């Protein structure tokens with residue numbers, strides 16, 4: 266990119282930030298947008314010309330000052346700024362692990378207990394890669410405690426608990442010195458096992474659940490069937506490969522593990538969104554809500570099996 270092209274790109278950023286070319290002109294002390302629109306046209310026509318000098322320094326300074334930018338802002342490449350800001354936001358989020366909710370609600374983490382009445386399960390799963398313990402109560406209030414070493418996953422698991430009204434206690438010692446892969450996948454597997462166990466015969470439940478959840482620009486849809494058959498349709502085109510330190514590929518591993526061991530049919534569609542954190546969060550919130558709908562008792566079902574086959578476990 267030559268200097269003229271860089272200046273044009275930055276001028277367009279300033280126009281976007283100000284709201285319009287006329288607004289930018291006013292902020293920089295012009296009566297109207299005429300001279301800036303002339304400048305814009307000149308930059309556009311000179312784009313390929315290597316000898317073109319871009320915006321002259323005195324005018325550049327006027328634009329920078331008018332928009333509260335530092336001197337020299339127009340000469341720098343700002344195309345990565347949005348990406349950097351998003352990474353900073355994700356890093357901020359990782360500083361506030363989900364378990365903080367418990368600390369504030371219950372005074373101290375040691376007070377945390379999950380009721381064993383109702384549809385409760387406790388599952389431990391130990392391999393050479395991970396040692397996992399999960400307690401889960403489907404008839405809970407949405408309280409959760411996590412100790413997994415993967416803060417962003419905990420932030421997502423917290424969405425399942427909160428929006429599914431499922432009480433959840435998950436500890437995992439995993440081989441994080443390699444990467445998060447085994448930890449995330451195996452938590453999915455173990456959570457699937459705990460769900461299956463807590464659901465029991467499934468008599469009297471709704472069986473099907475669905476939810477749409479938006480978060481600002483992002484929108485996801487999750488539809489599930491506690492069918493007794495594993496099946497995953499996974500449709501999320503993440504706009505970034507990493508959310509903070511978290512590799513977004515691992516969400517697919519998580520849901521595969523969960524589906525295969527809970528024996529549910531699960532359709533996940535992220536319908537839109539450009540912030541990867543929002544994309545993930547809408548999926549997990551929608552999953553929590555859909556799960557809540559599916560596991561809830563349907564009074565009119567009156568304890569009957571929600572299947573003409575008579576069973577949802579074989």
Ligand SMILES: [Mn+2]
Pocket residue numbers: 358420542546
């Ligand atoms: Mn978040």
